[in-house]
Amino acid sequence: xxxxxxxxxxxxxxxxxxxRGSARALRWGAGTALRADLRLFGSEFGLHLxxxxxxxxxxxxxxxxxxLAVCVKVTSDGNTDGAGPGFxxxxxxxxxxxxxxxxxxxxxxFLPLAMATICADTVAGEANTGTLRYLLVVxxxxxxxxxxxxxxxxxxxxxxxxxxxxVGWAIGTALFGGGSxxxxxxxxxxxxxxxxxxxxxxxxxxxCFAGLAAIGMFVSTLTEQPLAVVIAxxxxxxxxxxxxxxxxxxxxxxYLPTHHWMAFADxxxxxxxxxxxxxxxxxxxxxxxxxxxAAWARFGDKDITC
Amino acid sequence: xxxxxxxxxxxxxxxxxxVRTHRLTKRFRSGQVAVNAVDLAVPRGSVYGFVGxxxxxxxxxxxxxxxxxxxTAGRHELLGLSMPRQAGRVLPAVGALxxxxxxxxYLSGPANLRRxxxxxxxxxxxxxxxxxxxxxxRVGLSSAGNKRYRNYxxxxxxxxxxxxxxxRPRDLLILDxxxxxxxxxxxxxxxxxxxxxSQEGVTxxxxxxxxxxxxxxxxxxxxxxxxSLIAQSSLAQLxxxxxxxxxxxxxxxxxxxxxLIECGLGGVVPGPGVVxxxxxxxxxxxxxxxxxxxxxxVRGFTCVQPTLEELFVSLTGEGFDVDG
Ligand SMILES: Nc1ncnc2c1ncn2[C@@H]1O[C@H](COP(=O)(O)OP(=O)(O)OP(=O)(O)O)[C@@H](O)[C@H]1O
Ligand SMILES: [Mg+2]
Numbered sequence: 001x002x003x004x005x006x007x008x009x010x011x012x013x014x015x016x017x018x019x020r021g022s023a024r025a026l027r028w029g030a031g032t033a034l035r036a037d038l039r040l041f042g043s044e045f046g047l048h049l050x051x052x053x054x055x056x057x058x059x060x061x062x063x064x065x066x067x068l069a070v071c072v073k074v075t076s077d078g079n080t081d082g083a084g085p086g087f088x089x090x091x092x093x094x095x096x097x098x099x100x101x102x103x104x105x106x107x108x109x110f111l112p113l114a115m116a117t118i119c120a121d122t123v124a125g126e127a128n129t130g131t132l133r134y135l136l137v138v139x140x141x142x143x144x145x146x147x148x149x150x151x152x153x154x155x156x157x158x159x160x161x162x163x164x165x166x167v168g169w170a171i172g173t174a175l176f177g178g179g180s181x182x183x184x185x186x187x188x189x190x191x192x193x194x195x196x197x198x199x200x201x202x203x204x205x206x207x208c209f210a211g212l213a214a215i216g217m218f219v220s221t222l223t224e225q226p227l228a229v230v231i232a233x234x235x236x237x238x239x240x241x242x243x244x245x246x247x248x249x250x251x252x253x254x255y256l257p258t259h260h261w262m263a264f265a266d267x268x269x270x271x272x273x274x275x276x277x278x279x280x281x282x283x284x285x286x287x288x289x290x291x292x293x294a295a296w297a298r299f300g301d302k303d304i305t306c
Numbered sequence: 307x308x309x310x311x312x313x314x315x316x317x318x319x320x321x322x323x324x325v326r327t328h329r330l331t332k333r334f335r336s337g338q339v340a341v342n343a344v345d346l347a348v349p350r351g352s353v354y355g356f357v358g359x360x361x362x363x364x365x366x367x368x369x370x371x372x373x374x375x376x377x378t379a380g381r382h383e384l385l386g387l388s389m390p391r392q393a394g395r396v397l398p399a400v401g402a403l404x405x406x407x408x409x410x411x412y413l414s415g416p417a418n419l420r421r422x423x424x425x426x427x428x429x430x431x432x433x434x435x436x437x438x439x440x441x442x443x444r445v446g447l448s449s450a451g452n453k454r455y456r457n458y459x460x461x462x463x464x465x466x467x468x469x470x471x472x473x474r475p476r477d478l479l480i481l482d483x484x485x486x487x488x489x490x491x492x493x494x495x496x497x498x499x500x501x502x503x504s505q506e507g508v509t510x511x512x513x514x515x516x517x518x519x520x521x522x523x524x525x526x527x528x529x530x531x532x533x534s535l536i537a538q539s540s541l542a543q544l545x546x547x548x549x550x551x552x553x554x555x556x557x558x559x560x561x562x563x564x565x566l567i568e569c570g571l572g573g574v575v576p577g578p579g580v581v582x583x584x585x586x587x588x589x590x591x592x593x594x595x596x597x598x599x600x601x602x603x604v605r606g607f608t609c610v611q612p613t614l615e616e617l618f619v620s621l622t623g624e625g626f627d628v629d630g
Contacts, residue, residue, distance in 0.1 A: 036427035043424035050412065130408025134470065137372045137404070138425045139397035145425075304374040 037148060040140070044152035048118055057114055058160050064110065065102035065168030072098075073175045094181040095172025096194050100268065102168045103201065107261055108241055109234070111161075115209050116233035118156055119216025120226035122149040123299065127224040127306045142299055146217070150292065153213050158206050165202055169195075187270040197272075201264045208261050208280060211287030212237060215257065218295040224306050254279065257287050322350045323383070324478045324509035325371060330380035332366055340366040342533040343380065348511050348526070353504050355520035355541075356513040358530030359622055364513040365405050367530070368482050372402055385477055398428050401471030403481045407463040411456035415447060415466045418455055422470055429474065441469040446495060460487035468496065479503065481512040485519065497523050517614045531622045544617065550585045552593065555606035562602045569596055585609060 048054055072091050091097045123146075126132040135145065181194045189197070216233040223229060240258040243249055253259050260280025266273040325348035332341040341363040348354040358364050369375040371382060373390035382389055387396040409418040419438045423429050429437075442448050445465040450458065458466065464487045471479055484500075485493045500510050500523050514520060520527055520541070527544060529537040537544065552571070556562045559576040566574050566583050569592075573584040590609050597604050612620070 033427070035431075039424045039431055040427070043421050047410065047421070052412070129410060130406075131410060133369075133374055133404050134402075134408055134422060135425055136374060137397060137400070137402045138422055139373070139393050140425045140427070141394065144427075301376060303369075303376060305369070 037144070040144075040148050041152055044122075044149055045155055048121070048152065048156040051121070054118065054156075057117060058163060061106060061110055061114060061160060061164050062167045064106055065098050065164065066171055068102055068105070069095075069098045069168075069171045069175050091172065092176050094194070095174070095176045095178050096169055096181055096191075096198060098172025098176070099165045099168030099198060100201070100265075102164060103205065103264070104262075106164070107205070108258075109238070111205070111209065112212060112234050112237035113230070114160055115153070115157055115212050116216050116230045116237075118153050119213055119220050119233060120229035122153060122217060123220040123295075124223050124229045125220075125226045127304070128226055130306055132306065133304050136304060143296060146221075146292075146296060146299055150213065150217055153217070154206070154210055157209055157213065158202070161202050161205060165198060169198070183268050183270045184265065185269040189270060197267050200267050200272075204264045204267060204277060204280065205261070208258075208264075208284045211257055211284035211291075214288040214291035214295065218291040218298065221295045221299040221302065255283070257283070259283070324348050324350045324352075324385055325354075325382070325480075325511060327367075327371070327382035328380050330367065330370060330377050330382055332363075332370055332375060333378045339533055341370065341377075344530075344533075344535045345538075346382075346528060346535065347538065348509060348528075350509050351504070351507060352509060352526045352540075353500060353524045354509075354511040355524035355527045356511060356530070357515070357517070357520060357527060357618065358513075360515075362530040362622075363533040364530055365482055368402075368404055368480055368513065371480060372397070372400070372404065374404070398426065398474065399477040401473070401476040401479045403467050403471050403484055405482050406486065407467035409455045409463070409466060412454055414452040414454055415450055415458070415462075415469075416442065416452070418466065419470055419473060423473060426474075437473055438469075441472045444472055444499065445469045446492075461489055461492050464488055465492065468499075476508055479508055479510045479512075481510065483514055484512055485514070485516065493519075517618055521614050529618065529621050537621055545611065549612075551610040551612070552583050552585050552590065553606075553608045553610050554581045554583075554597065554602075554604060555579060556581065556597075557603050557605070561600065562597060562604070565597050565600045565602055566593065569593060582610075 069091070091101055123132065126135065136142065178191055180188050180190050182188055212233065215236055216229060219229045219232045220226075237258055240256040244253055244256050244259055260276055260283055263276035263280045266275070266277055325346055327344055327346040329343045329345065330341060331339065331343050333339045344363075344367060346367070356364055356367075366375065370377050371384065371389070373393045376390075384396045385399060389396065409415075410421065413421065416438055419441065420434060423434045423438065424431075439448070442450075445468050447462065447465050447469060450462060455463070455466070464484070468481070468484060471481065479500075481500075485496050488496060497519065500512065504510055504523075512519075512524075524541055526540050527538070528535055551573075552566075554562050554566070557579065559579065559581045562581045563574050563576040563583075566581060569588060571583040571586060571588060571593075573582075575582045590607070594604070594607055597607075
């Protein structure tokens with residue numbers, strides 16, 4: 001059955017004639033399209049889930065809050081001055097700060113590495129195994145594939161981030177207790193307000209990494225070597241952080257992709273300081289838009305010769 | 307209208323070609339012209355053998371047909387619809403095998419097929435299970451069960467790729483070396499599968515190096531040589547167009563050669579105990595009479611039809627070097 005836009009959908013051709021059959025066609029509509037997109041999304045997300053390598057990576061991410069909490073507990077004299085934006089010193093106050101301290105420690109390298117690894121699997125990985133050519137002749141529109149792959153990467157990363165925060169919070173609460181907590185600016189907020197702030201932090205980091213993911217996807221469309229994608233993406237994040245520490249370059253600091261990442265700490269002030277959160281979000285969205293467009297332009301008419 | 311009937315209606319307007327290319331050309335960025343102004347015409351319902359030496363541009367042509375590689379010049383239609391503009395409509399009716407199998411190594415065969423089916427927005431998820439089962443059954447992989455793809459043997463991988471091409475009912479199959487890596491049993495099964503599909507009305511275009519395969523299953527052939535299509539016709543026509551030879555076994559080759567030359571035959575080559583010549587327009591019966599009248603002791607007289615292999619070599623040259 002064909003409709004205005006000429007799209008057609010066939011659901012097998014079960015019927016009397018084994019091949020032509022009575023072509024039972026579904027009417028093409030928004031619902032069918034959405035269901036098909038969700039199915040593709042599920043498949044992409046599933047690919048991230050079934051890779052043991054990815055779970056090993058999650059294990060590394062989760063080891064940080066555990067090691068951190070245990071170390072602070074056994075050297076319990078509380079002498080932890082001078083690390084991160086003040087979270088490490090607060091760890092013994094409230095278990096929630098273990099999650100925040102772990103985020104602070106993993107933000108410069110481990111989280112970019114995790115993001116780079118799953119971005120590498122999307123296009124470069126599929127080109128490397130040759131599965132990309134079979135996907136495209138199914139057929140699937142290249143733009144649709146790219147967008148859904150991007151969304152699957154974001155959701156997979158969010159999952160890892162939430163796991164990290166939950167594990168950090170759980171071990172922190174077990175070792176140091178929970179209850180109400182003191183923000184970085186000194187006020188008391190309730191436990192549930194603290195949990196809410198923690199979720200806001202995750203959301204903010206997620207938005208920041210949506211920019212990095214777009215860079216990773218773009219690099220992924222340039223090469224057939226997943227490792228090259230990992231190296232290039234991590235290099236971008238690292239070089240950006242290095243440049244961010246050079247005072248002579250202060251005029252470009254605001255444009256660096258990682259410049260606003262640490263601003264998540266501002267969400268733990270009372271009242272919440274949006275001064276650097278808002279530019280952080282705008283910067284990440286700009287990076288996402290630019291590099292997704294570049295990835296689209298590159299992937300859209302790339303010769304698939306692998 | 308279903309995909310197949312839409313595609314069919316369009317195809318009939320095209321003089322019944324499942325694949326039609328017009329001066330299709332690919333020049334790679336390296337400057338190499340891998341495919342040069344190729345005009346393929348694969349009739350509907352045919353089994354089209356696409357042959358040529360290594361590096362002659364078969365795979366590159368197939369990639370262009372499927373929209374994986376953008377031609378630098380020329381255009382083409384699949385099932386009567388122009389590519390790549392109508393790829394979304396025509397490719398669901400096309401099953402393809404391109405340069406060997408490729409799957410996710412850490413997924414099982416069925417999981418890999420489920421993945422491919424999930425990508426197809428026009429496939430019904432409810433019928434996925436039975437369709438995957440039927441496709442695996444057709445290539446004899448049902449018993450491989452849930453083994454991971456990385457543990458598959460070469461032949462199993464090849465079979466899985468064919469199963470992927472058969473995941474839905476197709477109108478056209480484009481198979482790049484489908485029997486590569488298969489055991490003799492598997493090769494025979496693929497051959498009979500192709501024949502069966504062809505009987506069901508599917509057009510099959512297969513690239514191969516095995517001329518015996520072409521001889522056994524193909525109705526049409528196209529021969530590539532350094533990027534150009536140097537011959538294309540039905541198998542019967544190709545055979546009809548070639549010169550039949552005669553071969554005379556005799557103890558007096560010189561005398562026999564003299565008689566044949568006298569009769570007007572060309573290409574006479576006397577050898578030890580045998581004379582060969584091109585038959586040309588002459589009647590073999592008359593030649594035998596002439597030989598006997600001249601008292602040449604004839605032990606044997608045969609008309610030789612060149613094998614497809616000889617034909618192929620005469621078209622593509624003797625050299626062992628790859629094209630390119
Ligand atoms: N991506 C590419 N860049 C440059 N040249 C290429 C590329 N892909 C293929 N070629 C060249 O194009 C020519 C044709 O290659 P192709 O793979 O189409 O040959 P083929 O007929 O399939 O050979 P075979 O029988 O060995 O599979 C070769 O000379 C090859 O080197
Ligand atoms: Mg090839």
